Amino acid sequence: MNKSILFTAAVAAAFLSACAQNKAKFSGRIDDEPAPVAVVEPKAADESAGKRVEPSFPAQPQATQAAGGDPRQVDSLLSKRLVYFDFNKSIISVEQLGIIEAHSDYLSRNLAQGVILEGHADERGSNEYNLALGQRRADAVRDIMLANGVSQEQIETISFGEENPRALGHAEEAWKENRRVEIRYRDE
Amino acid sequence: MRFVVAAAVAAAPAEAAVTIRLASGEWKPVNIEIEPFAGESGIHRPSEIVGEDLSRSGSFRAHYAPQARAHIDASTFAETRAQGREYLLAGSVFEASDGDLQIEYRLYDAVTETQLGGYQLRAPRDRLRQIVHKYISNWIYETVTGKAGVFHTKIVYVLKNQRGRYELQVSDYDGHGAQTVFQNSDSIISPTWSPDGNELLYVSFEKRRPVIYRQSLLTGRRDVVSGFSGNNSAPALSPDRRTIAAALSKDGGTQIFLVDAAAGSARRLRKSPRLQSTIETEPDFSPDGERVIFMSDESGSPQLYEINIDGGRARRLTRGYAYNASPQYASDGKSAFFLARNDAGFNIAWIDIETGRIELLTSISLADSPSPAPNDEMILFRDERQPRYLFTAAINGKVSLRWRKPAAGEIKDPAWGPLKSDWY
Secondary structure, X not given: OHHHHHHHHHHHHHHHHHHHHHHHHOOOOOOOOOOOOOOOOOOOOOOOOOOOOOOOOOOOOOOOOOXXXXXOOOXXXXXXXXXXXXXXXXXOOHHHHHHHHHHHHHHHOOOOOOEEEEEEOOOOOOHHHHHHHHXXXXXXXXXXXXXOOOOHXXXXXXXXXXXXXXXXXXXXXXXXXXXXXXXXXXXX | OOOOOOOOOOOOOOOOOOOOOOOHHHOOOEXXXXXXXXXXXXXXXXXXXXXXXXXXXXXXXXEEOOOOOOOOOHHHHHHXXXXXXXXXXXXXXXXXXXXXXXXXXXXXXXXXXXXXEEEEEEEOHHHHHHHHHHHHHHXXXXXXXXXXXXXXXXXXXXEEEOOOOXXXXXXXXXXXXXXXXEEEOOOEEEXXXXXXXXXXXXXXXOOOOOEEEEEEOOOOOEEEEEOOOOOEEEEEEOOOOOEEEEEEOOOOOEEEEEEEOOOXXXXXXXXXXXXXXXXXXXXXXXXXXXXXXXXXXXXXXXXXXXXXXXXXXXXEXXXXXXXEEEEEEOOOOOEEEEEEEEOOEEEEEEEEOOOOOEEXXXXXXXXXXXXXXXXXXXEEEXXXXXXXXXXXXXXXXXXXXXXXXXXXXXXXXXXEOOOOOOOO
């Protein structure tokens, strides 16, 4: 909304400066028609075809962090979709909190957007405990999102336990990649 | 299956003795010499099947004679004794005119120089392994040790095949003769047997979340036994088959509930409220149906607990190790097998419930998924580093042996079937 106003103002300023230029050309004759200026329609959000609202952004990136950014944009914080955990733990470290908060911020301002939190564990130990651990990890990320203004209806949590590793291998290198929650946006 | 038993001495029925002797330093296996059966050939040789069965049990060490002797007499026994072998098995296998196999075998005691028994069987060729397990290996095991043999029993496990599909398979305990009873593109975990071996309970993710199914191995029919919202997993069937213990997340967290198999209603195993963040899972019923053993991390780390079905407080069983999981009762209900993590890593362990004494049964670093045999003498397990095999560990002597051949994919969640069923 803000962005389209900004755009319109820019167009208006261009229009006015163009008029000023034309007036200089046709001096003395006040009833001359100003030369037509190509009017560029401002790019509004795509509401016409009844499609889902796509987030639209200014051409220049904002100077402040991309809190209102696009989860699909490669260099934004929101492109980070993985939250990692220590062995057998579901505690979220301070470093991971920033990622979850960025997603929470986006979701709380896009209430129609759903998210799925997938919990996972590394291969060690009991299969069943790992299923429950994956669930607890997903629930932990959910709880932070709820506390940050995301609504219950937007969030679904599931667990795959140790069944869907990202990294194969039987050492810490692989295990640490697998102790994670994956943040997946619906309809992506 | 047709067979004819024409023979002499029948072994006395074995007592189900479940004392576990775990002092491996004092454990001495019985040495048995096995001759190649006259006429045996190909990949399924009776002498090898028996030798592998007896060796896996930990109670025997099998030695293979280079050839079948023409006849067995006093000098044979002297020679056998001189090599430290106490028993001798000899036999033959021939194809009858109708394509069936005729198998004959004799067990000798080299110390007393007597024949302990001799039998003759007739069976179709495709039943050879089952016949050898049930009538030769089991018989020798029972005759010498006095315990029930389990070499004829089946196991169930989940295979993740090379196309990434999950197959629920039933096979011989040594991996032969695998049959797929259910398959899915989504995960299958935690299969478990009904006490009569005719049904399986397992968890399938086909509805995009874990739901517990029951499937008859006799009819193939399957239905949902626990499909509450959230996760439904870790099923265990009570000995009277009326109750399913399961880990459910329907009320938040992961907690153990008792689900009435007929009515489908669920009640919490423990009345006292637990913290939302506690994980309580992997229940197993005691053989008399009166207690449940399970794991919980309410103390801050995964530990084993036991509780009476009819109420009361849970008793904590483990204290020594940082991580204790996957408990399963032994058949006398007085001890349990489980997975423990110590400084060396994850290993299969055993605990005496009354005294709290713990013994480790393996010494690798990434053991997983213990499942004891119905006579408590062997245990199946996995090694994460060798996911295409299963292993058996003998409780006595602690001999661990890998399956001879890898499976056609990764194997997970083995569960050992009961001693008897209607179909094996």
